[in-house]
Amino acid sequence: QVQLAESGGGLVQAGGSLTLSCSASGRTVIGYSMAWFRQVPEKEREFVAAISYWGSSPPYPDSMKGRVTISRDNAKNTVTLQMNSLKPEDTAVYYCAADNVYSGNMKSKYAYWGQGTQVTVSS
Numbered sequence: 001q002v003q004l005a006e007s008g009g010g011l012v013q014a015g016g017s018l019t020l021s022c023s024a025s026g027r028t029v030i031g032y033s034m035a036w037f038r039q040v041p042e043k044e045r046e047f048v049a050a051i052s053y054w055g056s057s058p059p060y061p062d063s064m065k066g067r068v069t070i071s072r073d074n075a076k077n078t079v080t081l082q083m084n085s086l087k088p089e090d091t092a093v094y095y096c097a098a099d100n101v102y103s104g105n106m107k108s109k110y111a112y113w114g115q116g117t118q119v120t121v122s123s
Contacts, residue, residue, distance in 0.1 A: 001026045002024055002025070002112040003112075004112055005023045005114055007021050009117030010120070011122060012119070014088055014122065015086065017084045018119060019082050021081075022036070023078050024079075030053065032100050033052045033099055033104070034050070034072060035110060036079075036081045038093065048060075048061070050105055051071070051079060068081060069082045086119075092118075094116060094119050096113070098112040
């Protein structure tokens with residue numbers, strides 16, 4: 001089993017920045033791809049960013065392009081999501097996900113999920 005713990009969420013004003021972190025523990029995550037998704041009530045969880053173990057990433061969704069950057073530190077088993085120029089519509093619970101194969105933006109392929117961290121962007 002892999003346990004994922006997100007941190008870094010909070011309240012920020014529009015235009016501000018936040019850095020979310022996800023720490024993986026449990027069995028080794030060598031070779032695992034990791035990703036961030038977000039969800040608002042009554043909507044499907046949507047893709048934000050993903051990164052393979054070796055650092056490659058699929059394109060960011062248009063809604064996030066130019067405003068987010070995903071990175072990882074394999075030595076520390078962590079993945080980071082840097083978010084800039086935040087908008088009220090970025091308000092959501094942000095989830096970290098991991099899988100032992102490269103799953104890109106395919107939500108259904110990720111086997112492991114964190115509990116989520118709330119990001120609230122005020123206007």
